[in-house]
Amino acid sequence: MPECAGPLWPCGLTGAAACLSGFQEIGVVIHGSEGCYFYPVTTLHAPLFCTSLSDEDIILGTDEALFRTIDDISKNYRDIFVILSCVPSIIGEDVRASLEARYGDDLMVQVIDSPGFSGEYEKGYLSALSALTLPESEAMQDHVNIDGLSLLDPFWRGNLQEIARMLRLAGACCGVPLCSGDAGNDTDIAPWTVHTNPDLISGRGSSFGSMLGMEAMRETVRALEDRFPDSGGVLSGRHLPLAEERINAACDKYLRRFEPPTVVLSGQDASMQAVAGMLIEYLDAEILDIASRNVPVEGKYPSRWVRDYEGIREMLEQQAPDLVLGSSFEQTAFPSAAFVGVTPPLRGQVRLHARPLAGIEGALALMESVLNACIDHQKVS
């Protein structure tokens, strides 16, 4: 398949940068050209550094450029992570050996091999996360980590705030958020974790489950309340039923006037599966297709791996859904449908406040957006 017209999803290097830039006291060095640096730095809004390799470096070796960059930042960071881009990976320099010879035990420098040609965003993110120390602390038994946060995700702040709120209601303390800027490489993490994004499960701590989508959330809340019984089941007894009641009432009102929407979802596969479940459960929506940005998992609903804009455009034109959930790419590709943004990038709009997609407020916000988009669409058509 040689033609890939308008690739939709970032590479592994961006994934690794998104993960590592979500930690304090880690200096993140992109070992590559300015182009490899430009995109992550403009989309993550986090301090990143770059060796800015030149043709001379490729001929004479990239060590000097790497040492120069590390020397410049080493006084400001306790740990330094070097993300290898395509070119250093291709020319096959032994970067680890060079760094060992130069810095030995004087400076903690780790290398993440995440060239863009060898894998996509999730792979790079999880590969970088697995390289972090993050020791589990038995003393944090009453804490729960929140994982799946990424500075690339327009919902990360909202998800963090909402899941922290829910953990407090569940009687747990908020552990370490992975990866949203509050922890360092050797920060102690809790032995328990909940997930805000089922496509970015860290593997750190024992999992209580996902907080994305009502079905998963019910299970996760049950597991949390089993572990922290002192909360008195306020989430499962009051907050979740109340939220479901509100969603049911709003969807029921919608269905009194309108047919359920036909839907195409586009985004990370496991996340879209969770969202699709809500649309079916509350709105009796018909899921026409799921276009997965990453390699599809074995899910409840059929999905296809669609990597480029042309593929998305063809799928949407073929399916002609009433409602599209995805990124601004999908919004542009099929403007005649109602649209709800759930996947980055969400371009061409001002977004200031912290919106959740996970948790109770995330579920409410999602269904609110879906209903408003569908109602507005009915008015137009």
Added chain:
Amino acid sequence: MPTPRDDGCTLTGALSVTTEIRDCATIIHGPAGCAHHNFSLLHALHAARDRVAPPALISTDMSEKEVIFGGEPLLEETLLQALSHHPEIVCVLSTCVAATIGDDVEAICHVPRTTPVLHIPTGGFLGGGFLSGHMEALRALSRLAANGEKALSVNLIGEKTLEYEVSEHFREVSRILQSMGVPVNARFVCATSVPEIRRLGNASLNILRDPSMVPLGRSLEDDLGIPFIESFPLGIEGTLRFMEEVGEALSIETSHAIANEEALQHEMVRTFSSLKGKRVRFSTQYPADGSSRLGYELADLFDLEVHEEGNPVPVPDPFPVGTNGIRRLLHRWKRGCHA
């Protein structure tokens, strides 16, 4: 410190040109990640400029296999597919990876075809920075133009298409030119077409976006016989001087238009009189010399005291174009000064 300027690599520079041409298919010969980075950024700019269609980018989607065995067959196949959609032109941009593994992109593009296929060497670090890519693309495309009969009109050369206010800058320079009775022949290259590029040689004057375009201005002067002015109009006095220069270059009478522009500037100064006497500091961390000078020009005009403890006011680089650009900037200064 090697950590770079925030303006991308040669690839981004070249794409800022080729994606502005209607019916142009741009192939990026490299991993999909390189293309995604740019596709996403350009999509953002298009969305901000109310353009419906996203940029027409095709990635050869190079994988580990091509890194090991070479990517030329993949490029040939992608090129054939791109040509099957009958674009007016195909631009092939190489990446760091293609350059490092030594693919002969030029040879593949050089095969004679009915549709022009231009190779723009943009091997990321191998080709320099953003500006090099921008310039390489403009140079390659300028070869489509032929020397023609000159009319009273100008070309706009090297607009910064990634600028958020690129449309506003164009409207302002067009307004000023129109006030002197001078139409724009071609925008090289912003929201343009291949036929528009082909008629580049019909203008009597090239107006460069900024002095970084001077090498291109010189080569267009050599090839097409068109003289140039180094920059769009910037600053109060600079705008009036720009009008004089255009008038001289085109041998047209401009005193009436200049008097009108001066009147517009006086009216603007009255509108922002609440700024008078305020204490300001330029909030841009390292304003370029040119922008800083223009900032001081405005400070003098309004008797502002530039002091490190003053109200923060922006001095953007590049500086806003023309009188109306300054008007928009003064609104931001007014907000900064709570005036």
